[in-house]
Amino acid sequence: MTETSTSQTAFAPPTAFTPPTRFAVPGRIAVSSGTATVWQTATLTEIRRETPHAATFRLAVPAWAGHLPGQHLMLRLTAQDGYTAQRHYSIASAPDDSGHIELTLDHVAGGEVSGWFHTVAEPGDEVEVRGPLSGFFAWPGDRPALLIGAGSGVVPLMSMVRHHRARGLAVPLRLLVSARGPEELIYAREYGTETTPVFTRSAPAGVPVGRLTAAHLAPLLAERPTGGWEAYVCGSNGFAEHASRLLVEAGQPVDRIRIERFG
Template structure:
């Protein structure tokens, strides 16, 4: 398995893994500098998340799977910044971020509790050239909780290209109420597994190898994104099924032990 560099998926949650992907895995990808974004839409799709849609003048078009940094500056000059995956497709006129609110998070609590339509935010991106899908090959997407966000961007990109057939999706969540984009994921044919409640005739339980077997086909690249325990378990499931390790790309995130 190969893993992405240490970036936060949610406030105060840097991903584990090497500082940089190996040189053979690096891709040329678009990258942008700091911009001033204007908040155009704010809503809360689940009890602990906020969805922000931002207008970013002169932005660099992104690839599905890339992320942006949001930086806050206090009146005394203190700064805090966190990275968030993009949910929007490249053709969307606005950038869409989903932020999970952490009670001790400096950035996520501000974005979730304070930010309103019309506010301005400092942002930088797009960032990342490895955990991306360019719409030119089949892929299996395995996400846990808010780890589905980059996969929403991939699904929307596939719709823009008319290539929904290239993607298959499996998602694990504690409950349906906690899963962002649940309707969109299901409409795309995603397998959704709930670990804390039954789902239809399926009892509560974790994602299993048997769940992934019907979704896997030779030639796919597998993308895994979620918390550290989920990502490690899902990655091992795929390798255990015989998926070649170089074809499994894992991006994981976990508590950093600090809110700053």
């Protein structure tokens, strides 16, 4: 079912058995088993605060194999006694040849990994990463992209926006990003005309307050780009269910909606 191959494709065996229903989310790229298996040392080089609850952590990973926007990695911390904690995190930075990647992490209440990043970590610290992982949410920059995220769900989508910008891609890209208020909007200074913020609790003067609705989607779906939108939805399960339902009701084909849920 893998329909797009890239240079990082290590294997892509076609599935001989095809289920009666074509899968709603055909794979985008195959993932190299080599890069997914090996733990690499990543050195923290910079910390940037984004909002009161989220910060960006820049990591030097000299042997990073490269990623596509939308992919994630697994990150591991190890305590003195050998105890380890590992989590999946989306990659925020666009693919480049800097030997660095960036993660943007919420400070999760009681979170042992995000808690370490937000209260202990400083430049020079070393952690371990493996990846990039999972090709289904990747966007190679080929199809018109309709991106819908909430909270830190915007992180993998921002990698796509940055990639689109860095490469000067002509393919249409739009971002709808939901946040509680302007102070909670991650990457607020970076957005351009491609982005529409949605504020659920408080908003600047003249901007309505309320959750994502069909009215937000209608003008974007009405653009009808050549080849149609590939929709990428990322956020909590509650948000993902809400946004994906709105998309289906607005006529977006189910097999053109990719969903990444927190957890």
